[in-house]
Amino acid sequence: MAGKRPLWDHADVPPRTALEQLASPHGWPAPIVALALNRLNLSLIAGCAAALRLGRGDRAADLGFGGGRSLRFLLDAVGPDGQVTGIEPSSAMLRYARRRYPSHLERAGLRILEGTAGDLPLRDASQDGLMSANTVYFWRDIDAGLGEIHRVLADRGRLAIGISESDEQLRMGFAREGYLVIRPEELVERVRGAGFRDVRLGRRESGRQGAIISARRGARD
Numbered sequence: 001m002a003g004k005r006p007l008w009d010h011a012d013v014p015p016r017t018a019l020e021q022l023a024s025p026h027g028w029p030a031p032i033v034a035l036a037l038n039r040l041n042l043s044l045i046a047g048c049a050a051a052l053r054l055g056r057g058d059r060a061a062d063l064g065f066g067g068g069r070s071l072r073f074l075l076d077a078v079g080p081d082g083q084v085t086g087i088e089p090s091s092a093m094l095r096y097a098r099r100r101y102p103s104h105l106e107r108a109g110l111r112i113l114e115g116t117a118g119d120l121p122l123r124d125a126s127q128d129g130l131m132s133a134n135t136v137y138f139w140r141d142i143d144a145g146l147g148e149i150h151r152v153l154a155d156r157g158r159l160a161i162g163i164s165e166s167d168e169q170l171r172m173g174f175a176r177e178g179y180l181v182i183r184p185e186e187l188v189e190r191v192r193g194a195g196f197r198d199v200r201l202g203r204r205e206s207g208r209q210g211a212i213i214s215a216r217r218g219a220r221d
């Protein structure tokens with residue numbers, strides 16, 4: 001019917017409840033949010049996983065994995081001898097991932113752990129790569145989060161953070177909800193300030209797909 005509009009037209013600012021679901025998927029919509037995140041963010045997630053340049057047997061983590069599509073990319077990259085850790089504060093997303101990957105959990109190739117950027121449930125220097133796509137807006141403290149990531153990466157470890165362009169963040173209504181709005185260039189400076197090396201900014205094809213900031217922890221690969 002002419003003039004009839006969908007409930008959440010992406011051309012509009014999403015309603016508050018939709019934004020709350022992005023920051024903290026919960027309740028009955030959570031499985032739908034998981035599927036939507038996996039689909040809408042696929043290119044950014046794949047780009048972050050690739051930017052870690054993982055090899056067989058590596059240990060990698062995704063912080064704020066949401067629907068968990070990233071976990072499959074990371075598991076494929078590290079192979080059967082590697083280990084992948086998915087970290088999430090949302091109990092609904094933790095449950096969703098545990099249901100989705102039972103065989104990987106059983107053979108210990110995958111760990112699904114509760115945690116946040118400010119408090120990573122990982123040992124010092126234990127990871128060869130850590131990615132986080134579309135989560136920084138919700139971190140309590142960016143510098144503390146980057147410090148935590150620096151702590152858990154091994155010297156040759158890599159970081160990849162995916163974010164939307166700042167005009168997209170504003171269009172989505174992040175500022176209105178009190179979430180952080182940050183330009184990719186500013187995040188690059190914060191990553192440098194946290195002590196990472198070789199910090200790079202890769203732009204995606206379209207604004208909606210955003211940017212990937214990648215870096216190394218130590219001086220050498």
Ligand SMILES: C[S@@+](CC[C@H](N)C(=O)[O-])C[C@H]1O[C@@H](n2cnc3c(N)ncnc32)[C@H](O)[C@@H]1O
Pocket residue numbers: 022023024025037038041045063064065066067088089090093115116117118132133134135138139140
């Ligand atoms: C927009 S979703 C992105 C999910 C997934 N990374 C993706 O790109 O599709 C944001 C995710 O960040 C998680 N999150 C919220 N606060 C966080 C924090 N302080 N640290 C880590 N993750 C957080 C949420 O639970 C949610 O799953």
